[in-house]
Amino acid sequence: MSISKRIQNTKVSAIRKLTPFANEAKAKGIKVYHMNIGQPDIETPKEYFEALKNYDKKVLGYENSEGINELRIGFSDFLKIHDINYTPEEILITNGGSEALLFIFLTICDEGDEIIVPEPYYSNYNTIANSCGVKLVPFQTKIEDGFHIQNKDSILKIITEKTKAILYSNPSNPTGVVYSFNELQIIADVAYEKNIYVISDEVYRELVYDNIEYKSIFSIEKVRDNLILVDSLSKRYSVCGSRIGMIASKNKDLMKEILKLCQARLSISSVEQYTATELLKLPMSYIHSVKDKYEERRNAICNFLNEIPGVKSYKPEGAFYLIVSLPVDNAEDFCKWLLIDFNLNNETVMFAPAEGFYFDNELGKSQIRISYCISVENIKKSMNILKEGLKVYNSIKK
Ligand SMILES: Cc1ncc(COP(=O)(O)O)c(C=O)c1O
Structure with missing residues (x-):
């Protein structure tokens, strides 16, 4: 064997x-x-456990492969607080940010294709890429610069015909860097010029310090169809074991294809989608x-x-x-x-x-x-x- x-x-x-x-x-x-x-x-907020106690369905059936409507609406409303505008229909619920990444890689890449990332990067990006036959290609950022992106050329020079996307986490695991709007603009410009996707992994979005204003790449209109958002409730609500994440994109063709993978794994936990909906109602x-x-x-x-x-x-x-x-x-x-x-x-x-x-x-x-x-x-x-x-x-x- x-x-x-x-x-x-x-x-x-x-x-x-x-x-x-x-x-x-x-x-x-x-x-x-x-x-x-x-x-x-x-x-974990007590509201989570209260919601768990109040769950009263008599049969735990499969839910919609896209995710339950209440939760998609909840995410859509939550994102508006950060000026990120996705309708519930533009959101797919996943088993954590991890499954979101897997489904995106599988959908946008063929075997041998490349995704570029600022290095150092979240190590599971490499594991997920490898398991899809995708090559992660890094561009270096340095400790001396607090791991900020210095220029467009460092990104442009590693792009090949096989490059399908730029992926980053913002704020970043493992560096804690929060990209400025200027850096996001560089990423958007490259994506636009080279016609590739941008995968913005924002599972730590609210954890930004020193009164720095979080800037969203999702306000850059010209890359509207290139942008893919990965999000998760794991960190912000201390619910890593609940496994609720999501993918959002305005690109209808892309989302139609990702949905096939959602359908193949049938459904996300019905109970956890219900409790997650309650968590998203917590005040900021x-x-x-x-x-x-x-x-x-x-x-x-x-x-x-x-x-x-x-x-x-x-x-x-x-x-x-x-x-x-x-x-x-x-x-x-x-x-x-x-x-x-x-x-x-x-x-x-x-x-x-x-x-x-x-x-x-x-x-x-x-x-x-x-x-x-x-x-x-x-x-x-x-x-x-x-x-x-x-x-x-x-x-x-x-
Ligand atoms: C940058 C980043 N993205 C995605 C994930 C996946 O998180 P989860 O699958 O719990 O949503 C993590 C987890 O540590 C992470 O650090």
Whole structure:
């Protein structure tokens, strides 16, 4: 029996790669702070559980493959708050943003086609692309620039006849960059000139700090039919386990084809679509309070990182991640060492080595991606472990 080359050539998730070592540490009685994964610790709103209790259907049947009307209306209304205008008919409900990405890749690409992304990128983009036979082609953004896009030429020069789309997350996982309108304009111009899609993954849209105004690419009229929006409730409502996401596009031909995939998987969970509809009715003050909590954590982590000798970082503007350059040759070895050989008062920390977020592994070799989905107190403890760990590690290695 065989395993497909596509899957064999796909890397293990950069975020979970070191999990066996974390489990070993836990088995030894060591507490592990998880700064490797974007799993919000903020409580899911009580309205979600109330909705769950109130669900009163007697038979759990399949729902429309497009998603239930109430939820499509809910998303459409929610997006209007950000000046993103899609009618319920222009929205398809998916099993999280992950399925949305899979369906988009499968629909716009043939085997061997290319999608370009700013690097470093969300590592599952690569996994999903590989499983569809699609090649992800990166253009580099740098830590020195806070991972902002510098110019149009860096994008234009990697476009080939096989390029079908530009994909990015905004705000970004793994860098926390929030693209300015100027950067979005560059992306839109390239897409327009080259007649390719723009996949705007906005699962962290509301998590933007420093009073920066979120700018939407969806206001740029000339790329109206090129634009595809990916969204998800996972992060903003702390409902990662609920698996509700969506695709929106004005491009009727495209949506007609994506619907075939929705129909093949028949339906999304009826209960979760119902609870999601209730979540979308929460006032914006709820989302603002979530944003404030993450902003406080972002401020804390930046302050602690600034105090660690040899660490290079920047102030991320959104989401709950950042890439940090460490004074080590190989960040993955260091992250393993933190789990296997080091603890401070019986506690240690798990990070995601950043090389899995780069196409060219060498680029991220001495970097880690930190997710700050834990309390300020635990961030403080974790950063102390990092600081002391670096001291010990570098003294052993010399
Ligand atoms: C940038 C980005 N896009 C999409 C997803 C997928 O999220 P979900 O499938 O939970 O909606 C994630 C999850 O971490 C993400 O970080």
